[in-house]
Amino acid sequence: MSNANPEPHRVDTVIDARGVRKSYVDGTRTVKVLDGIDLAVNAGEMVAVVGPSGSGKSTLLHLLGALDVPDDGEVTIAGHALGRMGRRELAQFRNRSLGFVFQFHRLLPDFDALENVMMPGRIAGMGVQKLHERARGLLVEVGLEHRLDHFPSQLSGGERQRVALCRALLLEPPVLLADEPTGNLDPESAEHVFELLLALQGRHGTTTVLVTHNPDLAGRCGTILVLDNGALAAPAADSAES
Amino acid sequence: MRQTPGGDRGRGVHWQMALPLPLTLATRYLKSTRRDAHVSFLSKLAAGGIALGVAALVLVLAGLSGLQGFLRDDVLARTPHLEIELPADGADVDGVVESVAAVPGVEGVREILRGRGWLLIQGDPINVQVVGFDGELPAFFPRSAEEAEAALAQGVFVGRGVALRWGLEVGSGVDLVSPRPSLTPFGPQPRIQRLRMAGTFETGRTEEQDPRVAVPLDTARRLFGGGGRRLEVRATDLETALAVAPRIEGTLPAAAELRTWRDLNRGLFFALELEKTLMFLSVFLIVPVAAMALVTVLALLISSKRSEIGMLHAMGTTPRDVERAFLGLGAMLASIGLIGGAVLGVGGAFLLDRFRLIRPPGDAYFIDHVPFRVEPGDLGMVVAATVAFTFLSTWYAARKAGSLEPTEVLGAP
Numbered sequence: 001m002s003n004a005n006p007e008p009h010r011v012d013t014v015i016d017a018r019g020v021r022k023s024y025v026d027g028t029r030t031v032k033v034l035d036g037i038d039l040a041v042n043a044g045e046m047v048a049v050v051g052p053s054g055s056g057k058s059t060l061l062h063l064l065g066a067l068d069v070p071d072d073g074e075v076t077i078a079g080h081a082l083g084r085m086g087r088r089e090l091a092q093f094r095n096r097s098l099g100f101v102f103q104f105h106r107l108l109p110d111f112d113a114l115e116n117v118m119m120p121g122r123i124a125g126m127g128v129q130k131l132h133e134r135a136r137g138l139l140v141e142v143g144l145e146h147r148l149d150h151f152p153s154q155l156s157g158g159e160r161q162r163v164a165l166c167r168a169l170l171l172e173p174p175v176l177l178a179d180e181p182t183g184n185l186d187p188e189s190a191e192h193v194f195e196l197l198l199a200l201q202g203r204h205g206t207t208t209v210l211v212t213h214n215p216d217l218a219g220r221c222g223t224i225l226v227l228d229n230g231a232l233a234a235p236a237a238d239s240a241e242s
Numbered sequence: 243m244r245q246t247p248g249g250d251r252g253r254g255v256h257w258q259m260a261l262p263l264p265l266t267l268a269t270r271y272l273k274s275t276r277r278d279a280h281v282s283f284l285s286k287l288a289a290g291g292i293a294l295g296v297a298a299l300v301l302v303l304a305g306l307s308g309l310q311g312f313l314r315d316d317v318l319a320r321t322p323h324l325e326i327e328l329p330a331d332g333a334d335v336d337g338v339v340e341s342v343a344a345v346p347g348v349e350g351v352r353e354i355l356r357g358r359g360w361l362l363i364q365g366d367p368i369n370v371q372v373v374g375f376d377g378e379l380p381a382f383f384p385r386s387a388e389e390a391e392a393a394l395a396q397g398v399f400v401g402r403g404v405a406l407r408w409g410l411e412v413g414s415g416v417d418l419v420s421p422r423p424s425l426t427p428f429g430p431q432p433r434i435q436r437l438r439m440a441g442t443f444e445t446g447r448t449e450e451q452d453p454r455v456a457v458p459l460d461t462a463r464r465l466f467g468g469g470g471r472r473l474e475v476r477a478t479d480l481e482t483a484l485a486v487a488p489r490i491e492g493t494l495p496a497a498a499e500l501r502t503w504r505d506l507n508r509g510l511f512f513a514l515e516l517e518k519t520l521m522f523l524s525v526f527l528i529v530p531v532a533a534m535a536l537v538t539v540l541a542l543l544i545s546s547k548r549s550e551i552g553m554l555h556a557m558g559t560t561p562r563d564v565e566r567a568f569l570g571l572g573a574m575l576a577s578i579g580l581i582g583g584a585v586l587g588v589g590g591a592f593l594l595d596r597f598r599l600i601r602p603p604g605d606a607y608f609i610d611h612v613p614f615r616v617e618p619g620d621l622g623m624v625v626a627a628t629v630a631f632t633f634l635s636t637w638y639a640a641r642k643a644g645s646l647e648p649t650e651v652l653g654a655p
Contacts (some may be wrong), residue, residue: 062649065556091560095559102553108270109550110273115256118259123558132255
């Protein structure tokens with residue numbers, strides 16, 4: 001069970017953030033984005049983080065994804081304290097332990113769908129034949145067996161996000177971080193992609209943090225947390241019911 | 243082979259995916275340079291510029307090498323391999339000759355005497371270098387078999403060009419004048435020796451302004467006295483001459499001075515090398531300009547691929563691998579230019595030399611065509627300098643790509 005005020009570290013806690021603060025300098029003023037975030041997410045859990053634009057959702061995701069470093073506080077993912085790792089170690093950690101899905105698919109335009117899905121494995125230095133089979137299997141799983149040779153520019157928005165989802169899950173990372181994965185899709189495609197996300201997350205048992213604006217999608221996650229004024233909180237009862 | 247879009251993938255993994263990651267990225271990025279018209283144009287400009295620079299360098303250096311080789315051969319044909327200047331106070335010439343001749347690699351040693359004077363032909367004085375020799379005409383007075391056949395045993399040998407210009411023939415009488423005066427009751431008088439022309443030798447292309455004549459040693463002694471006594475040493479070849487020089491030097495009396503063919507022509511060789519170096523530097527300027535275009539291509543490409551680079555970082559690619567990918571891309575573009583330029587330069591030099599395509603006016607220059615000779619060392623230097631310069635330019639751009647922070651580039655679409 002995840003919460004915004006974690007108890008002492010438990011063995012099955014996969015994401016553990018304590019006292020995380022982050023601010024940015026904008027010209028002459030300092031903007032406090034995250035102000036003492038505490039978060040614990042257990043293995044296999046799916047947590048939705050909602051909040052208004054500019055509330056720091058993406059910043060939180062970047063910190064949990066070892067893409068940025070907090071000004072203060074500590075982030076521990078799957079027992080690894082990110083603050084104690086070097087750049088190379090962090091890169092290796094992101095490769096093996098984290099999967100990312102962004103609002104804009106971020107597929108590599110010079111590689112076709114299958115090659116895009118294989119990419120994390122190539123970065124990990126795995127053999128291409130094995131990767132080929134695994135990537136193909138995932139793309140078949142999301143119904144893209146007829147699009148393997150297609151480049152991102154030849155795919156629809158929904159198909160691109162499905163490829164991005166496969167890519168994020170190729171190495172079966174313990175944690176999936178999704179930043180508005182359906183934010184750029186029409187309602188039908190968004191629904192399809194989200195269904196797939198839920199199905200894959202359930203099948204692979206991946207601990208997932210989903211940042212979204214969409215209250216319907218958030219409501220279908222196990223836990224909803226609201227990020228507002230730099231702090232995380234459980235949603236108010238009336239808003240949760242709605 | 244890639245299938246057409248729409249079909250299921252019937253093939254295995256594309257070969258580029260089996261390369262090390264930076265090369266996989268670089269080969270695909272190379273392909274992507276063709277997609278964007280602006281990047282494509284700049285890529286061609288950069289590769290073309292490097293090719294042009296390399297081709298120009300190879301051609302210029304080949305032309306200079308050919309020309310210098312010609313001059314060098316011409317000059318060296320008229321220069322002793324080694325020359326020993328003996329002290330004027332009566333050194334034991336025979337002893338020195340014997341000890342030098344015993345050094346391995348030495349083929350012959352004999353005394354020569356050098357001086358300057360005038361050849362009086364039909365009353366006109368011609369400033370000449372006079373070489374007194376003993377026995378056969380020295381090898382540094384090259385002559386044809388016909389000339390050797392027609393030569394007299396005694397007399398003065400003059401260059402073919404001088405003989406032709408003044409209408410001299412074997413047996414013609416000429417006066418050789420020495421600046422060393424004889425004291426007579428009428429005061430100091432120049433020493434003049436009436437000689438018959440004994441034969442001709444091949445006139446070097448470069449010696450028309452300062453012709454040489456060769457006379458028997460005793461004649462030279464009479465005209466110039468005992469000063470300027472030298473030994474001419476002939477080694478098996480030019481390189482051997484340089485190699486044996488230190489050993490010969492060890493056998494010489496203290497005041498004797500040894501000069502190699504390189505010392506004797508130091509000024510000329512220095513001028514030739516200086517000319518080549520300056521030409522290399524000035525023509526090489528094309529390469530940095532092309533390398534700047536290469537930086538521009540990479541900067542444009544990096545800028546257009548910022549979000550991809552961010553995603554690669556997110557997926558765990560190290561900054562170093564991103565850097566290597568762009569280094570690889572730069573190296574590929576530079577290699578296209580380098581190889582193209584080298585082929586163009588070497589091929590062009592071959593054709594220009596083979597078909598003698600550059601022919602200066604015969605009455606104004608001493609060569610009928612410009613010879614081209616591609617020296618492996620020159621080619622190596624061009625390649626090394628181009629690789630170094632393009633690597634530095636590429637490295638600068640690649641470092642920028644490697645240092646991009648993922649959070650800077652993942653936010654925007």
